[in-house]
Amino acid sequence: MADSIYEDYPPALNPAQKEFLVRTVKDWATQNGLVVRPAPTFVSKEADPHGVLATNAPVTLFPSPFPRTCFEEAKVLQTVYNKLYAAITCSEEWIGKIMEDLIDVDDFISNLWKVHLAVQKEGYSQTLSLGLFRSDYMAHSPANSTDPQLKQVEFNTISSSFGGLSSQVTSLHSELLESPPGSPIAYPRHPLLKPKGVPENTAVETLSAGLATAHTAYGPSKSQPQLPTCILFLVQEGERNIFDQLALSRQLEKVHKIPVFRLLSSEILDHTLISSSNPSRPLIYSSPHAETTHFEVTTVYLRCFYAPTDYKSERDWEARTHLERSAAIKCPTVLNQLSGSKIVQQVLATTTGPDHLQAFLADTDPSLISRLRETFAPQYDLSVSGKGRELALNPSTASNHVLKPQREGGGNNIYKTAIPDFLKSIPENEWKRWILMELIHPPAAAKNVALRSDGEVLGGGVIGELGVYGTILWDQNGGKILHNEQGGWLMRTKAEGVNEGGVATGFSSLDSVLLF
């Protein structure tokens, strides 16, 4: 059923239609801040020494069909997922046990865990914790299946990005579906391409409201005399995706009237301090452009420090520890970041042994818990006695699996029949770094056309991933939840496409959904 939807979508474009659509998308994106700074491979530092140039974010020309049942289910489950990951983050001992095995083999996990232990020893000065999460899914549509199923790819607990730009892509596609008003002809005729086909997307509102809630919950300044308060966005140097972040800070300043500053992760120790004489440990920020005005930071929002490459030296770990021990509400804390590791996802999905889901969600409607469990793709560790080893080493079962590094954001997956040989090629004591996951099969016939940031237009078969945003504020001390919301989503569409010269090149584009 579902496949027939994808077969003849999107409609073919003749040259004039393509020219019009590409030009319209290109100009719309730039007019509305759906932009990125260009990659150095496109515009070199010498060509633009002051870094003023921008280009459209990579976007699909068409919204992508997505099963309505899967979309609605993902939204319904988001607040349950929020609760689950807050509960996991509160279960320090449980996380500690899972991390134990990894600390030997993974420096990054080990260093994060050390930050937590150091601050725990001194005592945390802030018990509130903020999560801006994104749960990523595919519509699992195996060849012989009747209905598509929602299957989780990963759960992000740090730097969940693209909410700002994703809202804009939704507006772009929605406007194209209705353009011009009264006589829509921007797209060629197609039964799926109808006005109001793309659901609303409140990602900017939801994520900003999450940050604003934390800001308010922080309460009055803890300094003597009291200081004005602010939210601090901690960011990477040379961030090309800056306009995604600025969409949130604009909303915070314009709608919530909250001061927001941006600070490079490398400058945290230069421009923030924690007075040793104040036991509450407020985090004080002073901007280099107005050094005499001090702000007290209520909330630190990390758009950095999520990958090992973000920690270039001991000083970066020092900065992370500095933030962690401050009174600012962290989005996220180190513990919350660790809860997003792939290994946690795998432990939750394990069907043998204790029922962790049930334990973490004790007060939740059991039917919701089982619906959430349904979103897990079967996944296994590679322990000596486990089923994972058996499935991974047998080529016939391996062919329906993927081997993933247990760490979040790892990449470097090993697919299908390559798994047995790969495992045999590495020492057995390193197998615990890997997780075996049953393959998710997105709709095989899905296609789209994308406008890349360098202006190339590529079409072809695609794989779409839906992310749903959620925000939660809880008290790490006892787990009381002060705020729990879902809202906004992201469709990302990836492909090996073919450009006009017939050369295969890839694209990864922002997209929106047409529910069917």
Place this chain on the structure above:
Amino acid sequence: MADSIYEDYPPALNPAQKEFLVRTVKDWATQNGLVVRPAPTFVSKEADPHGVLATNAPVTLFPSPFPRTCFEEAKVLQTVYNKLYAAITCSEEWIGKIMEDLIDVDDFISNLWKVHLAVQKEGYSQTLSLGLFRSDYMAHSPANSTDPQLKQVEFNTISSSFGGLSSQVTSLHSELLESPPGSPIAYPRHPLLKPKGVPENTAVETLSAGLATAHTAYGPSKSQPQLPTCILFLVQEGERNIFDQLALSRQLEKVHKIPVFRLLSSEILDHTLISSSNPSRPLIYSSPHAETTHFEVTTVYLRCFYAPTDYKSERDWEARTHLERSAAIKCPTVLNQLSGSKIVQQVLATTTGPDHLQAFLADTDPSLISRLRETFAPQYDLSVSGKGRELALNPSTASNHVLKPQREGGGNNIYKTAIPDFLKSIPENEWKRWILMELIHPPAAAKNVALRSDGEVLGGGVIGELGVYGTILWDQNGGKILHNEQGGWLMRTKAEGVNEGGVATGFSSLDSVLLF
């Protein structure tokens, strides 16, 4: 008095303040569509073959002080100016007499006049005429004067630009004055730099409402069967200022729900037609991307055809005639365009002979007429018997004058003591191409800092020009006015600046005003 305001403005920036302000302005501009396509000298066609790159429009870092009395006066007078130029446009015979002299010496004026005569012969099929005007002024502040006076530089009746971007500059400066909320520190402290210091700017709303009013006044489709209606923006190829225009079409589509299409002036004859069998002569547009859907054009908005260089061949004149004879409401008509010639401004300002102002504004409050007359800088033709010749040829009087080509958008002004020798160097029968105008003295101490589109930051002495927008819809047949509004403004700031390397280079930036 006024000069002391300019003396210590803007405040000096230390390197950290400058870095912050430049970065903030740069990012804000790109996030909010305050952008232009880069000049080919900055980004070559080879570097960006698909034309996806954009950069910030040139903007000042600070709003510029401007006398409140002059600003308010310009706003009060705008609807009177609208009425004046509508009345002039209705006075075909009067325009014809003025043009008579120029037709011999000026091909451009001559060709425009021929378009009018040809259509007049056939009979105009549309009597409604739309003006989207901008009246440009300086705050005249001669050294020994007490109060600054509002003096008109020119009056634009075609392609009055920058309304879209100007609104955004107002938002930028207004936000900087209040940023961050509650504790504004984006600018260094200065008594003039206070929140709410920049007046509101409704240029986008006003100009779009003008176009929407014409669209509605056009009435139902004149085609059989009736067609959906639209507004057509006629534009130049390779327009770098496209986002200024898109701000208006976005407003028309989103707020007024009116279809808008963009068409290159070179493609008018390919994609529009007037059926010979329909005596009402509706202008029918079909877009190449949806050729089977036809729209009837209610209003043609010209962002082209204003300069001689816009007419590359006979075919362009044919296209202009084609538009003029159609039933679409023209913004502007050829007659309305001609009414904006510098020579009309000069004739109006002439204090000897018939009182044209009084005649054109017969039903207007006489005190408003005299206030409008006050905005004229003394200006003269160079006729044999006139005062102009005397003032121009005497070096001591010439030194307080500028010699301007009579045609709108001419440039190439001759200044002060260079005037006598220049006149003597050209044949006397060409003197009628020129107008002598008393110099307007903007505040001598005015300074600002600008971020250019290539990222260079330049500071120095500046000259500011205030433009006020007005829209008017009238019936050319009898002069009845159906709509007459003012709203929105533009501050443009020009300078010979000095860059960091000490090299003198120019800038012309969009700006806003701080009223004092």
